[in-house]
Amino acid sequence: MDKSIIKASDLSLVYKDGTKAVNKLNIEINPGDLVYITGPSGSGKTSFLKLLMGIEFPTGGSLNVLGVDIKKGRKGRIQKMRRQIGPIFQEFKLIEGRTALENVCMGMRFFGIRPSKIKKQAMEALIRVGLESKIHTKVENLSWGQAQRVAIARAVVRKPKLLLADEPTGNLDHENAVSMLQLLGSFCDSNTAVVITTHATHLIENQKNAIYVHVDKGEFSIKTGKAGIAAIS
Amino acid sequence: MKSLFYNMGYFIRELFKTIRLSALSNFFSFIGTSLILLLFGLILISWWIGDNLVSSLKDEAQISAYFSPGMEQEQMHKLVDEIASMDGVTTARYIDTEMAYEENKRLLGDEADILELFDDNPFESYIDIRINLDDMDSVISRVTSLQGIDYVRDNRDVLAQLKSLVNAIKLIGSVVALAVGITTIIIISHMIRQGIYNNREQINTLWLLGAPSWFIGFPFVLAGILLTLLGGFAAVGLIVLMLEKGYAQLSGYLMFLPFPSVSELKQNISYIIIVISAGLGLFGSLFGLSSIKKD
Numbered sequence: 039m040d041k042s043i044i045k046a047s048d049l050s051l052v053y054k055d056g057t058k059a060v061n062k063l064n065i066e067i068n069p070g071d072l073v074y075i076t077g078p079s080g081s082g083k084t085s086f087l088k089l090l091m092g093i094e095f096p097t098g099g100s101l102n103v104l105g106v107d108i109k110k111g112r113k114g115r116i117q118k119m120r121r122q123i124g125p126i127f128q129e130f131k132l133i134e135g136r137t138a139l140e141n142v143c144m145g146m147r148f149f150g151i152r153p154s155k156i157k158k159q160a161m162e163a164l165i166r167v168g169l170e171s172k173i174h175t176k177v178e179n180l181s182w183g184q185a186q187r188v189a190i191a192r193a194v195v196r197k198p199k200l201l202l203a204d205e206p207t208g209n210l211d212h213e214n215a216v217s218m219l220q221l222l223g224s225f226c227d228s229n230t231a232v233v234i235t236t237h238a239t240h241l242i243e244n245q246k247n248a249i250y251v252h253v254d255k256g257e258f259s260i261k262t263g264k265a266g267i268a269a270i271s
Numbered sequence: 272m273k274s275l276f277y278n279m280g281y282f283i284r285e286l287f288k289t290i291r292l293s294a295l296s297n298f299f300s301f302i303g304t305s306l307i308l309l310l311f312g313l314i315l316i317s318w319w320i321g322d323n324l325v326s327s328l329k330d331e332a333q334i335s336a337y338f339s340p341g342m343e344q345e346q347m348h349k350l351v352d353e354i355a356s357m358d359g360v361t362t363a364r365y366i367d368t369e370m371a372y373e374e375n376k377r378l379l380g381d382e383a384d385i386l387e388l389f390d391d392n393p394f395e396s397y398i399d400i401r402i403n404l405d406d407m408d409s410v411i412s413r414v415t416s417l418q419g420i421d422y423v424r425d426n427r428d429v430l431a432q433l434k435s436l437v438n439a440i441k442l443i444g445s446v447v448a449l450a451v452g453i454t455t456i457i458i459i460s461h462m463i464r465q466g467i468y469n470n471r472e473q474i475n476t477l478w479l480l481g482a483p484s485w486f487i488g489f490p491f492v493l494a495g496i497l498l499t500l501l502g503g504f505a506a507v508g509l510i511v512l513m514l515e516k517g518y519a520q521l522s523g524y525l526m527f528l529p530f531p532s533v534s535e536l537k538q539n540i541s542y543i544i545i546v547i548s549a550g551l552g553l554f555g556s557l558f559g560l561s562s563i564k565k566d
């Protein structure tokens with residue numbers, strides 16, 4: 039079996055109104071990869087993540103994520119694939135009226151895990167993102183940054199093979215943005231690939247093994263290491 | 272399977288949340304479902320009683336032959352023997368005026384006082400003939416043509432009328448059953464759609480997190496079944512009450528009417544309505560859930 043997590047060949051996404059969001063992208067992402075996708079607003083970052091999650095479907099080329107060909111009409115397989123992904127959405131998509139803990143548990147309920155174990159792991163995840171004091175607070179009463187941490191906890195508690203973070207530095211000041219990127223990077227290990235989008239290119243440091251992808255109007259360019267950081271900044 | 276078991280608590284909490292989110296409209300759905308099932312139950316009971324009546328009258332295919340005036344006792348007995356030996360006749364019995372009087376007194380029961388008004392016995396003697404239903408027509412024509420028989424009375428008219436009444440009930444019943452099914456499914460599926468709409472963000476999020484459809488849909492199916500079941504129980508309660516009242520009213524006549532026993536009726540109707548309401552709840556909610564798929 040192919041052990042790459044993402045494999046895109048000539049992947050394209052053209053929206054119905056003619057907007058080219060992804061144009062002929064070729065990329066392979068493996069376990070342990072840390073990928074930064076940068077680019078101005080409206081360049082196609084979120085669109086690429088939507089393709090990875092099977093929310094949008096390729097209009098050209100092919101895309102394989104965690105062994106599943108992303109195509110229309112494969113709902114069951116795509117749902118199964120999504121269970122191996124930890125998504126942190128740009129707008130978080132937390133469930134209102136529920137506490138931070140309930141939101142984190144929600145992501146694991148259909149994994150066949152005992153409820154007591156789910157709760158324990160969810161608590162641990164919330165502690166790891168620094169939300170110990172807000173475990174039982176309803177999410178609509180959290181600050182933007184705290185809600186984001188709930189979203190992160192919900193994503194990582196699933197021990198995903200692919201962690202996707204869309205614009206996690208958006209509303210954060212410089213210092214917090216840097217530590218946010220560090221936190222997300224820390225989930226990258228030999229089993230997990232992490233993909234982070236941001237338009238704050240100045241925050242990204244040169245890291246060993248990191249893959250830097252720059253996108254503008256759907257055109258992707260990919261670099262690794264020092265050359266990569268130089269190319270995007 | 273494991274997820275289903277582990278999440279029972281969650282599903283039940285979700286179920287009550289779904290019901291609470293539009294409590295008033297769900298309450299009306301409950302009232303509507305109860306009334307519809309009540310109507311269905313009442314039709315079913317009339318069907319039952321009618322069927323029972325027809326089949327017991329059928330078993331008792333009986334005709335009475337009356338003698339021409341001025342017959343001798345001896346001639347009458349000869350006629351009885353002749354009729355008894357006919358094809359299609361099971362028994363033929365001579366009923367003298369005394370016996371006819373007693374028989375009518377028994378039939379009148381509490382109202383028998385009315386007979387006191389007569390100075391003389393107003394009843395004639397006749398021949399009570401029990402026959403096979405299939406041979407009814409031929410037996411009647413043969414008995415009528417006998418010398419010494421004035422006229423023959425049979426219960427064919429009553430039977431025919433009852434039969435057409437029961438057939439009408441059955442027809443109405445089938446239409447009502449269909450209407451009940453469709454209406455309940457519409458009410459429940461509408462309620463489920465409402466619930467899905469109220470929960471659309473949560474459903475969308477769960478979907479993006481990879482939750483299987485059954486996991487998302489299960490609380491809604493539970494809600495649909497719970498609502499129709501509650502409706503079913505309410506209908507059963509009302510029907511049982513009505514049956515008890517109705518049978519109490521009829522108590523004086525019950526021994527003469529071939530009605531099914533009230534306990535049997537109560538038991539059967541409860542069983543049927545509960546099973547049907549659960550089934551309709553399941554169908555209605557699955558039907559309502561099919562609208563999730565468009566997301």
Ligand SMILES: Nc1ncnc2c1ncn2[C@@H]1O[C@H](COP(=O)(O)OP(=O)(O)OP(=O)(O)O)[C@@H](O)[C@H]1O
Binds near residue numbers: 053059080082
């Ligand atoms: N459903 C859609 N239909 C049509 N066009 C769309 C749709 N979704 C996105 N687009 C367009 O595709 C382009 C890429 O959008 P996308 O959301 O991927 O940008 P982005 O890089 O994530 O931007 P931002 O940094 O502001 O989040 C934009 O021009 C956007 O208007």
Ligand SMILES: [Mg+2]
Binds near residue numbers: 084085204205
């Ligand atoms: Mg975006």
